[in-house]
Amino acid sequence: MELKSVVFEEMRSLEQDLTFEAAKKEFSETNILFGEAQMKTLGILTHDGVYTNLGLLLSDQCVHTVKAAVFQGTTQNEFKDRKEFSGSLFRQMDEIYDYIDFRNQTHSSFQKLRRIDQRDYPETAVREALLNLLVHREYAFRASTFISLYADRIKFTSIGGLVSGVTLKDVMMGISVCRNVKLANVFYRLELIEAYGTGMSKIMDAYAKNRRPPRRKTARRKMR
Numbered sequence: 001m002e003l004k005s006v007v008f009e010e011m012r013s014l015e016q017d018l019t020f021e022a023a024k025k026e027f028s029e030t031n032i033l034f035g036e037a038q039m040k041t042l043g044i045l046t047h048d049g050v051y052t053n054l055g056l057l058l059s060d061q062c063v064h065t066v067k068a069a070v071f072q073g074t075t076q077n078e079f080k081d082r083k084e085f086s087g088s089l090f091r092q093m094d095e096i097y098d099y100i101d102f103r104n105q106t107h108s109s110f111q112k113l114r115r116i117d118q119r120d121y122p123e124t125a126v127r128e129a130l131l132n133l134l135v136h137r138e139y140a141f142r143a144s145t146f147i148s149l150y151a152d153r154i155k156f157t158s159i160g161g162l163v164s165g166v167t168l169k170d171v172m173m174g175i176s177v178c179r180n181v182k183l184a185n186v187f188y189r190l191e192l193i194e195a196y197g198t199g200m201s202k203i204m205d206a207y208a209k210n211r212r213p214p215r216r217k218t219a220r221r222k223m224r
Contacts, residue, residue, distance in 0.1 A: 018059035022088035122206035
């Protein structure tokens with residue numbers, strides 16, 4: 001539920017011995033200050049100097065993880081590889097994208113004399129689906145989220161589903177109701193996401209030509 005998620009971000013983190021090396025790197029790359037004053041403005045620190053759960057999510061000690069698995073064929077009968085990503089959400093973001101990108105093969109075709117290169121999955125779609133997974137997840141639960149790579153598709157399974165009162169049709173129309181408002185604000189300030197609910201439309205646009213469109217479900221997101 002949305003109310004629970006908002007409260008979770010603002011609650012005092014049970015872990016207060018936090019470091020922010022990955023966050024400092026991300027902020028530095030976009031030339032944005034990341035000191036105590038900025039941390040308080042963003043909601044990472046309270047005005048009393050106590051780290052919130054938002055701080056925990058962005059810290060190197062983040063306890064929430066994403067599990068990724070590569071399967072042989074189109075079922076889960078046989079693993080080819082599996083990995084669990086931990087640490088700051090910024091670190092997870094970079095490492096997961098690289099993990100998928102390494103397996104996102106490029107295929108070539110020809111139109112007369114011109115060679116056309118095309119990857120299995122559009123980079124834009126992978127990026128938007130991954131950011132969606134990280135930013136809109138229900139962090140009040142400790143269960144991991146999952147990314148499953150099959151021979152014919154990638155499936156992103158997020159914890160929490162849609163925010164209460166929002167339908168899949170609403171999302172497709174670009175209606176944006178954020179579960180983790182402060183977390184989304186951090187990603188917005190770093191220019192990783194936009195504040196206009198364009199993520200799903202970007203994914204669909206990436207599949208507009210010569211591809212089967214992604215399949216969407218409220219409890220899980222599937223790219224195909």
